Amino acid sequence: MKKQLFYAGWLLALAAGSFCVWRFSAPSAPAQKQAALPAATSASETMVALLNEPLLPLPAMPDLDPRKVSLGRRLFHDPRLSKNNTISCASCHNIQTMAGADGRKLSLGIEGALGKVNAPTVFNSGLNFKQFWDGRAATLEEQVHGPVTNSLEMGAQWPDVIAKLGQDADYVTEFKTSYGEGSITPDMITDAIAVFERSLVTPSRFDRYLLGDKTALTQREQEGYRLFKEHGCVACHQGVSIGGNMFQTMGKMADYFGDRGNITESDMGRFNVTKDDRDKYKFKVPGLRNVALTPPYFHDGNAATLEEAIQTMAKYQLGAAFTDEEVGLIIEFLKSLNGEYDGKPLEKSSE
Ligand code: HEC
Ligand code: HEC
Secondary structure, three states, X not given: OHHHHHHXXXXXXXXXXXXXXXXXHOOOOOHHHHHOOOOOOOHHHHHHHHHOOOEOOOXXXXXXXXXXXXXXXXXXXOHHHOOOXXXXXXXXXXXXXXXXXOOOOOOEOHHHOEOOOOOOOOOOHHHOOOEOOOOOEOOHHHHHHHHHHOOOOOOOOHHHHHHHHHOOXXXXXXXXHHHOOOOOOHHHHHHXXXXXXXXXOOOEHHHHHHOOOHHHOOXXXXXXXXXXXXXXXXXXXXXXXXXXXXXXXXXXXXXXXXXXXXXXXXHHEOHHHHOOHHHOOEEEOOOOOOHHHXXXXXXOOOEOOHHHHHHHHHHHHHOOOOOHXXXXXXXXXXXXXXXXXXXXXXXXXXX
């Protein structure tokens, strides 16, 4: 009983917080959007509605130091974090035109080096229980070390990066303001980037729907959401990120890798971290917010379209086959997860 009360209290706080995110992130939204805010729904009604949902609205953005957010944004876009000043985090995670990903099957790193897995979006990455497909980084701070020193990504060494940034008077001042006296360290860089990444949250129409505004989704989108629940997608894609909170085998109901062929080390997934045979072919279930904007799909980038990704999930994760109509409805639902950042809808470049 106590536990339930705690859970209900937590949901209430979450619901209240989510109102804040929405208001906070869309200050200049058109009037018709403001009018659709679920203001009339009481907090207790919202809570009761949420208790029945496997998916949860975005929690309030954590309290972030705006100076660190802005320093982190600058570092994220700075190619001096790479060995030859050509690649920044944004090269593979374009937050302006690629919804935080790169639109490639496999990423292109320094000197055209081809990566081994598909780049996930950085939007909402602060909500993941672990980072990377195999979960090898526990936190965003820990994650940053990966690409900077990875020979296929940015190929740099920290002392070189720090020497370069130390020659930039603006950086020296900005680091001092945020982190106090003393020279720039890798920890300061990773901290600022992680703080910036935590600001990359994207409230969507679906959040407004969950919070009680039933007009926020069309009938077809609601039907798609119903199918998403009924078919069991929510067994793995759940919570605030609609994923991002567990590892699962790719190919639970059929042999995905056997059918695809050409098995690589990266396909071993979580096993590469734990060396436990039971973790072979297990991956972090990706969050599905903004998923319609970030093709291609899966760790191997093997599904070019959302249709293909959904049919693959049906076959290999659920042992099912969907009609075109069902796939179309699920896609409509997934598109309602496309969110806003800085008060603007996220975009995918049309090239
Ligand atoms: C060359 C392309 C490339 C560059 C440059 C790059 N990344 Fe990535 N990023 C990737 C790929 C590919 C993955 C997935 C790797 C994996 O899971 O093994 C990834 C994963 C991530 C993740 C984990 C997301 C998740 O859902 O697990 C975060 C966060 C991230 N990158 C942030 C950054 C930051 C910060 C930088 C700059 C310091 C950066 N990336 C630079 C390609 C890149
Ligand atoms: C048994 C767990 C499980 C179930 C059930 C499941 N998924 Fe997944 N989903 C995963 C895993 C694991 C991945 C990542 C697989 C990979 O990268 O190889 C994934 C990936 C995806 C992706 C690609 C996301 C991206 O960014 O690459 C989409 C889209 C998706 N799932 C949609 C669905 C839909 C729709 C359903 C229901 C029809 C569903 N999933 C059911 C575990 C599951």
